[in-house]
Amino acid sequence: MTAPLRIGNASGFYGDRRAAVREMLEGGPLDVLTGDYLAELTLLILGRDRAKDPSRGYARTFLGQMEECLGLAVDRGVRIVVNAGGLNPAGLAGALRELAGRLGVGASVAHIEGDDLLPRAAELGLGSPLTANAYLGAFGIAECLRAGADVVVTGRVTDASLVVGPAIARFGWGRDDLDALAGAVVAGHVLECGAQATGGNLSCFDEHPLEKLLHPGFPLAEISADGSCVLTKHPGTGGVVDRDTVTAQLLYEIGGPRYGGPDVVARFDTIELHDDGPDRVRISGVRGERPPPTTKVCLNSLGGHRNEVTFVLTGDRIDAKPAFVRAQFEAALPARPAELVWSQLGDGRADADTEAGASVLLRCQALDPSPDVVGRAFSGAAVEMALAGYPGFHLTAPPGNGSPYGVYTAAYVPQTEVPHVAVLPDGSRVDVAPPEGTRPIQEVSSGSSCAECSGTRSTTVDGPTRSAPLGAVARARSGDKGGTANIGIWARTDGAAAWLAATLTPDRVRELLPEAAGLPVDVHPLPNLRAVNIVIDGLLGRGVAASTRFDPQGKAIGEWLLSRTLEIPEEFL
Known part of the structure; x- marks a missing residue:
């Protein structure tokens, strides 16, 4: 041997x-x-x-x-x-x-x-x-x-x-x-x-x-x-x-x-x-x-140049401040970038006992073919608002030049x-000669239109259920392939795994992850691993180098999904 x-x-x-x-x-x-x-x-x-x-x-x-x-x-x-x-x-x-x-x-x-x-x-x-x-x-x-x-x-x-x-x-x-x-x-x-x-x-x-x-x-x-x-x-x-x-x-x-x-x-x-x-x-x-x-x-290509500024919004009347910031900053820009993407991180707790807990981050990202449009003039426009903007104005970083970004395909x-x-x-x-015997990969789609994959699933489970986060019964790991995100979800028992496969249909995934609404979603059961693999095409935009998403490589999407609450059979809890 x-x-x-x-x-x-x-x-x-x-x-x-x-x-x-x-x-x-x-x-x-x-x-x-x-x-x-x-x-x-x-x-x-x-x-x-x-x-x-x-x-x-x-x-x-x-x-x-x-x-x-x-x-x-x-x-x-x-x-x-x-x-x-x-x-x-x-x-x-x-x-x-x-x-x-x-x-x-x-x-x-x-x-x-x-x-x-x-x-x-x-x-x-x-x-x-x-x-x-x-x-x-x-x-x-x-x-x-x-x-x-x-x-x-x-x-x-x-x-x-x-x-x-x-x-x-x-x-x-x-x-x-x-x-x-x-x-x-x-x-x-x-x-x-x-x-x-x-x-x-x-x-x-x-x-x-x-x-x-x-x-x-x-x-x-x-x-x-x-x-x-x-x-x-x-x-x-x-x-x-x-x-x-x-x-x-x-x-x-x-x-x-x-x-x-x-x-x-x-x-x-x-x-x-x-x-x-x-x-x-x-x-x-x-x-x-x-x-x-x-x-x-x-394939990697140069997509253009990018820059970003992040405003810190705190405390009183926090719900009204994002609209004020956006209007003032966009009006101050000397040239409008080809893409201007706003995103808000955090909710700002009411009656918070720390200043950080009372704050949210409002991020503005700019992408443009020209380095000048998203250069220091872009971030400088934010700095010039310092004494003329919203109450409590401050930024997370000083102004800087833009940087080139790439696009993967x-x-x-x-x-x-x-x-x-x-x-x-x-x-x-x-x-080294290529293989002589080849065959195209014929993968069966598990999208919601596939009767073979999704039509036979049932979310009906006998016995009582309890509202709980998915992480109470499952584990996850997620990642990226260009603009596509995948989320592997697995359970530790055959019964819980079967429930996962029946429950996590493409439509249900879109409900649990609203950022995936309107995107192609496939769910592939892997019974031997007590798992399903969820593939969301386009969730990460044009890939990590060009993504404006908070989590550009999708590393934490699985943890987000595990935190979502749904009705879970008590026998699995």
């Missing part, structure tokens, strides 16, 4: 805990250490870096981590696979070789190319973006590891590919090993966001001792030859691994039950979870299907149009 492959994670985003690489290398045995540094917003940031200096475009913090830990990784025989190459994986690979030479560490470095489609954007019908990166699969990473690479640097591969690639190299999977590949995709999806799988951002955080969650360790997966795995963490580290933490991450930023990628479609409705001891959860039963003929492309191109090249440690180049 081939021993399980132990793969850890040390980064969930560009800016994650710097010490995590050392913690994972020193905390216990590992075969591979991965790090996810990329997101749609990160590629925009790296694109602006590259525009200023073509030698940039990669996650520079990773170099700092390697300066501290590359020798340690080589000494312990741990191979490193990261997507920190961003828009310039060859540049980062070269910098790593230079670093290894300076440190006297015998580390071989390989990298992946082909995801950057910017030079061909017009040819492929992608317009004129700042960045255009296709999501590559895992087989190039496997080629690099088979060639002896100690470090593999990639650009925009799928997040899960960082885990799938080492598993392919270890177990010799081919394109037809769909179930095994799908199982590794699921393991990679759980690992990719670091401490979110070990107790971070957990909606039931208060059910664990405070000190246990103060510094959660990072996760690792013990992957078997059939693609099943055990999710765990190094012994003695903080945090917790249980069905809640694993379910929360499984539901994070997904759509329907078919989770598509360039190598395989993983069926999230086939996932089975089982306790496997303290801080150990076994994932098995994952079925895989043929990948789609197209792959996703992340997703496109799809045939996999056959995307080069996928593994550049091995000796400099030789291996072309």
